Amino acid sequence: MAITPPRRRTARIRHWHRPYRQGCLTVQVRLRGSEADQAWELFRPEGPFAVLPLGGDAFQLVWSAPLPRLQQLERLEPVAFLDALSAALPERLQAEVLLDQPRAFPVALEWAWPLQRRGLVLVGEAAHRSHPVGGQGLNLCWRDVAVLQQLAGQVQAGRLAARQLPGRYAARRWLDIALVLLATDALVRLFSNRQPLLLPLRRLGLALLARAPWLRALSLSAMSDGPCRLRWP
Incomplete structure (x- = not known):
């Protein structure tokens, strides 16, 4: 089960926390210019910008930038916010209508260790939090749940002792x-920076992804199934 921070402290589980200079703003919009099953990850100097499909013409936007700027955007009227959003998106992507209220929040890198102690198990964001680039935080949480469900099935089938489940989960x-x-x-x-020495490396990485379908497939496998379960195309 997921353990809330007070329970985590009671169990004396260590917690490492490192805030980012960036924050994130999330909002759902009606968008033109993208396929209903197409996701975008835009790398901008102020931070990554994710455009995630929700079905039809609805999309979830995850906008990374310095938190004070995002808090200013959060307070804008809908028309002014859509104008600012149009300036941040590529020309082909046109945001037409806000579907909910923009919300800005701080972002941090967090990891609790160990993942289990005295029969307690940390799952999802009780155990870890990452920058939302690429939506990897959500994928990581679902893999936590999948492993825990698999182990619970082994306990139910008599192939694993219940007392062994927390340790086995943490090891996996x-x-x-x-x-x-x-x-x-x-x-x-x-x-998320303009360091001259890193620009050639960034251009090389993006060029390789654009020209090598096998590398894109490998990246998608790592993002969906985790880097420990890569499926070679």
């Missing part, structure tokens, strides 16, 4: 969590 999840936290942090640092 720590590497995936560590790799995703490192990868998302590296992406944010690589693409």
Whole structure:
């Protein structure tokens, strides 16, 4: 089960927290210019910008930028917000209507360790939080749930003792969590600045993704199934 922070402290589970200079703003919009099953990850100097399909012409936007700027955007009237949004999106993507209220919040890199203690198990954001670049935080949470469900099924079938479940869960999840936290942090640092020495590296990475279908498929596998379960195309 997911453990709330007070329970985590009571169990004496360590918690590492490192805030980012950026924050994130989330909002749902009606959008033209993108397919209903097409997602976008825009790398902008102020931070990554994700455009995630929800079905039809509805999309979830996750806008990363310095938190004070996002808090100013959050307070804008809908028409003014849509104008600011149009300036941030590529020309082909046209936001027409807000479907909910924009919300800005701080972002941090967090990891609780160990993932279990005295029969308590940390799942999802009780165990880890990452920058939302690429939507990897949500994917990581779902993989936590999938492993826990699988182990619970083994307990129910008599193939695993209930007292062994917490330790087995922690052993199976720590590497995936560590790799995703490192990868998302590296992406944010690589693409959220204008350091001249990093520009050629960024251009090379994007060019390789654009020209190599196998590399795109490999990246999608790592994002969906986790870096520990890569499926080679």
